[in-house]
Amino acid sequence: MFFGYVVAIGGVFVAGLLLLVAYLDPPGFGALRGVALDLTSPISSSGRGAVRAVTGGGSAVADYFVAARRNAELRQQIRSMRQRMLQARAIELENQRLKMLLGLREELTDEVAVARIVSSSFDSSRRLATLSAGSSSGVRVGQPVRAPEGLVGRIIETGRWASRVLLVTDGASNVPVQLLRNGIPALATGRGDGTMDMKPLEVGKNPFRRGDIFITSGVGGIYSPGIPVAMVVNVNKDTTIARPIADPARVDRAIVQHVFQPAANQPLSAAEPPAPTVPAPSEALRNEQ
Amino acid sequence: MSRIALTSGDVRRKDLRRRYVPIGSVIAACLLNLAPIVVSTPVVPDFAFMVLLAWRLLRPEMWSATTAIPLGLFNDLLVGHPIGQSVALWTTAFLLMDVIDSRVVWRDYWMDWLFASFFILAYTYGDWVIGRWMGSSADFGVLWPLIGASVLVYPVIARIVLVLDRWRLTR
Numbered sequence: 310m311f312f313g314y315v316v317a318i319g320g321v322f323v324a325g326l327l328l329l330v331a332y333l334d335p336p337g338f339g340a341l342r343g344v345a346l347d348l349t350s351p352i353s354s355s356g357r358g359a360v361r362a363v364t365g366g367g368s369a370v371a372d373y374f375v376a377a378r379r380n381a382e383l384r385q386q387i388r389s390m391r392q393r394m395l396q397a398r399a400i401e402l403e404n405q406r407l408k409m410l411l412g413l414r415e416e417l418t419d420e421v422a423v424a425r426i427v428s429s430s431f432d433s434s435r436r437l438a439t440l441s442a443g444s445s446s447g448v449r450v451g452q453p454v455r456a457p458e459g460l461v462g463r464i465i466e467t468g469r470w471a472s473r474v475l476l477v478t479d480g481a482s483n484v485p486v487q488l489l490r491n492g493i494p495a496l497a498t499g500r501g502d503g504t505m506d507m508k509p510l511e512v513g514k515n516p517f518r519r520g521d522i523f524i525t526s527g528v529g530g531i532y533s534p535g536i537p538v539a540m541v542v543n544v545n546k547d548t549t550i551a552r553p554i555a556d557p558a559r560v561d562r563a564i565v566q567h568v569f570q571p572a573a574n575q576p577l578s579a580a581e582p583p584a585p586t587v588p589a590p591s592e593a594l595r596n597e598q
Numbered sequence: 599m600s601r602i603a604l605t606s607g608d609v610r611r612k613d614l615r616r617r618y619v620p621i622g623s624v625i626a627a628c629l630l631n632l633a634p635i636v637v638s639t640p641v642v643p644d645f646a647f648m649v650l651l652a653w654r655l656l657r658p659e660m661w662s663a664t665t666a667i668p669l670g671l672f673n674d675l676l677v678g679h680p681i682g683q684s685v686a687l688w689t690t691a692f693l694l695m696d697v698i699d700s701r702v703v704w705r706d707y708w709m710d711w712l713f714a715s716f717f718i719l720a721y722t723y724g725d726w727v728i729g730r731w732m733g734s735s736a737d738f739g740v741l742w743p744l745i746g747a748s749v750l751v752y753p754v755i756a757r758i759v760l761v762l763d764r765w766r767l768t769r
Contacts (some may be wrong), residue, residue, distance in 0.1 A: 314693070317663030323687045324670070327682030332731055338681050345675035349632050357634035429636040430678065432644035432744065434722075434729040434736045437678055438636060466678070473678055478638055480729065480736030501736025503638030558636040 336450065336466075343468035347443065350471035353428035354441050393583050421565040422446040426461070426474070426557055434501050436479035438462070438557055442565060443470045451531070453566050459482065459537035459554035460525060461563055474563075477538065477553055478503050485528035486538050488517065494526055496537055497551065505539050507549040517549045530570035612768075621767040623759070624650050624669055631677045640741060643748035644721070645755070646673050648690065651717055652702060652752070652759040654692065655710045658699050663692040679725075680732055687724045691717055711752060718748045 316408070330337050424442035442448050444467045454461045454474050464481060466473040475482050478499040486497045493516050496508045507523065509516055521541040527534030539551035627649040634644065650669065654661050670685035677684075698713065722745050726738050 313662045313664050314696075317667070317689050320664065320667040321686050321693070324667075324682035324686035324689065328680055328728060328731070329684065330687065331680035335732075342675065342678070342681070346678070349676060352629075352632045353634045355634075357636075359634075426636055428605055428632060428634050429638075430631075431635055431637045431642040432631070432640060433677075433679065433724045433733075434640065434738075434741055435679075435734055436638060439678075476638070480734030481732065498735060500740060501734065502640065502740035553638075557638060 316558065321543055339450075339466065343443070346439065346466065346468035346471045346473060350427055350439050350441060350468070351528055353439060354425070357425065357427045360409050376411065421450055421452060421567055422569075423562050423564050424448075426560055426563050427471075429476070431556060436476040436477055436482075436499060436501060436503075437465070438474045440464075440472045440474050440563060440565070441470070443472045445466045445469045446565075448472050448565050452568055453532045453536075454563050455566060456555040456560040456563050458556075458560065459539075459559060460532065461553075461555050461557055463531065464565065472565075477559055480507060484532060486523040487525050487526040489522040489524050489537075493517075494528070497523060503552070504542070505551045505553065507539070507541065507551050509549075515544060515547060515549060517544055519544055521551075522554070523551065527569060530572065531568055533566065533569040606672075616766055619708075619762055620653050620657070621665075621669070622654065623762055625672065628669075628673045628676050631673075640744045641720075641747050643744065643751050646684075647721055648714075648748065648755045649712055649759060650688065650717070651691070652756040653763075655714060656756070656759055656763060657689055658695070661692065663689055663696060666692045680728065683688055683725070683728050687728075691721060710756070711749075714752045714756070715749045718752065719745055722748070744751060 327338075405477055422442040424440045424446075426438050427441050429438040430436060438461075440448075440454065448464055448467050450464055453466045454464060460477055462474040462476040462479070465475045476499070477484055477497065478501065480499050480501045482497075482499040484497040485494065487494050494510045495517075496510065497505045498508065500506050507517060507560055517542055523538045523540075525532040525534055525536045525538055537554045539553050541551045541552040550578050624646060627645040630645045646669075650666070667685055667689035670683075670688040671681070671683040673679070673688075674681045694717075695713075702709070722741050723738070725740060726736070729736065
């Protein structure tokens with residue numbers, strides 16, 4: 310009995326050490342966790358189709374009941390969308406012109422893999438999802454994941470055939486975004502309950518309004534610019550709550566992309582020491598005079 | 599169904615059942631995490647912990663605190679928690695329950711529910727603290743619906759475990 314307690318307390322202690330390892334070196338047990346991920350994802354994957362059919366049916370019934378209200382909403386949305394589309398077209402033209410002026414070239418950001426989201430964490434404070442593609446299809450840790458609708462998250466763990474995604478709604482996710490309307494930069498931090506907190510980078514009055522749409526700004530080099538991220542649902546004096554545009558529960562296909570600027574995903578290296586400064590001859594001459 | 603084991607094979611089968619149903623049911627509850635549910639709000643209780651809790655409160659003599667170590671490790675690998683999280687939280691919970699068992703003289707249904715609620719609250723808090731440690735900035739407030747749901751679902755889980763226990767002990 311006493312020995313049992315010694316082992317149990319030792320177990321808690323070792324678990325604490327393992328957590329410390331996970332804290333200091335997040336990809337530490339990557340291989341082990343990858344294997345677990347590979348073994349379990351087919352189970353989730355096979356049931357997902359059925360669940361999708363059921364939940365889809367549920368929402369169809371709900372749609373029927375709120376048809377009239379939905380109709381009016383949609384009509385209003387179309388009106389505002391048309392306006393927005395015109396704006397977007399103008400912006401696109403202007404963008405092309407400016408890019409030509411600057412001679413900018415964007416890095417290639419084609420897709421790495423297309424996969425399905427097969428399950429997600431549902432009983433903890435973290436928001437993680439499992440994706441049915443892994444390192445065998447070229448998925449690497451750090452790559453952004455998006456859906457046709459918008460940004461979904463970022464890869465944090467890979468197995469050979471499955472990988473784990475840190476959703477944008479997780480508390481550890483920070484996405485640099487900008488307001489579609491006028492380009493005000495902000496930082497989108499997950500809140501853990503399916504919503505995000507939009508923090509403007511400028512001090513002052515809260516510049517966001519209900520219904521505002523945010524897109525990635527490309528700052529930081531992970532997410533390529535222009536991916537829709539979230540729509541504001543609630544504005545308080547100093548907090549802005551937004552809901553992601555791509556709902557992971559309804560997303561059909563998730564696209565894993567390359568890191569926008571690969572250098573951003575590398576560990577920081579020490580800066581090169583500055584070259585020893587030798588005064589240029591002309592300067593030395595001037596100093597003598 | 600006959601109440602008497604007729605063959606030695608029957609005896610062996612029933613013995614296995616008596617021994618492994620508790621662990622088996624906890625493992626099955628862990629596997630529920632693989633359910634193809636994609637949600638973005640934490641409201642679904644952690645079934646593995648609840649089933650373990652119900653078993654431990656129902657049959658204190660059957661569980662030693664060391665059992666929680668391998669079970670926790672299994673859960674961590676399955677769910678994707680940082681390795682060590684469930685090991686630490688489950689084993690600590692078992693040790694605490696041992697302390698409670700040695701102090702509390704009488705127990706009934708409501709007391710068990712009270713203890714379970716306490717453990718659910720503490721477990722969720724532990725999960726949140728470790729999540730924060732791993733870099734999440736989520737507010738504890740978002741977990742209250744989860745805690746509420748877990749506390750309300752606990753009696754149902756306890757009832758299921760009771761049925762399993764009866765079935766386990768039938769001769």
